[in-house]
Amino acid sequence: MPSRPDPDALGFVLIDVARMLRSAFERRIATAGLGLTPGEARTLVRIATLEGSRQLDIAQRMGIEPMTLSTYLDRLQSLGFIERRPDPSDRRAKLIYTTPAAIPLIDDIRDEQIGLMQHVTSGIGEQDLEAMREKLKRLRANLCALEEDSAALALVKELAQ
Template identity: 35%
Template sequence: MTETIGFILNDTARLYRRAFNARVKDSGITALQWRLITYLKRHEGIRQGPLADLIEVEPITLSRMVDRLTEAELVERRADPADRRAWRLYLTPRAGTLLVGIRLEIAALNDEALEGLSAAERDQLGHLVERVRANLSRRVGHKEPEAA
């Protein structure tokens, strides 16, 4: 192998993001916004700061993204009852509808990306990439944030 695994994974992710953006451009959602929505689905009620850490963007970048998603009626901010300066984030019902449609596009994109691989090879690839991710996730102090 002439390329490092990091280069291959990063380049593959870049190509996947490009294909994703092309498939869902009519929805008005970008790949980064999709990540935000996906993480928010998993951690509904999370504060903006921990969500910014989770998706690895600066808090001001996340705030702007949330502003756009709020304007699109996909995300809503609710006051944090424990800290009046903080906001908790929630998906709107409209986001749920959008999630269903985009998941269909993602399924088609996955099929395209994995074309020519047998079911066993697809499973093996998934398991191997999961192991690489788990290896890289084992750093001191790393943990998933709590939603509430």
């Protein structure tokens, strides 16, 4: 009889938690009356943390297609929450910045995130939360290194051809 995968294996649990957390965040934003879709809210928060980044870099960090991000950016720009500026090092690229009008909205989104995380982490002590955060940051760093190694290997193979 073939062995069955363990549904509580770390990888499965991380994927389940990430999916469920994103879904809970999207529901919370959709019902908060902020006037943004959950995707637009995620985009605005990400821009605020990556202020002055290129569109492509933001899309990659969010794990979405550049065209999807472009749609979110068009809407956020039309609402006056972001601006696109030419990249001085590449005239084809745009750098994305939040505007002062976005600050209260970003604060509202942050309040929703904090409220959600307080609910999700209830019953877990501060020390455990900090330890979990540090361990997850280590996993993230390891995954980033793996991606960089994969990209380097692909480049080497391409150059060898």
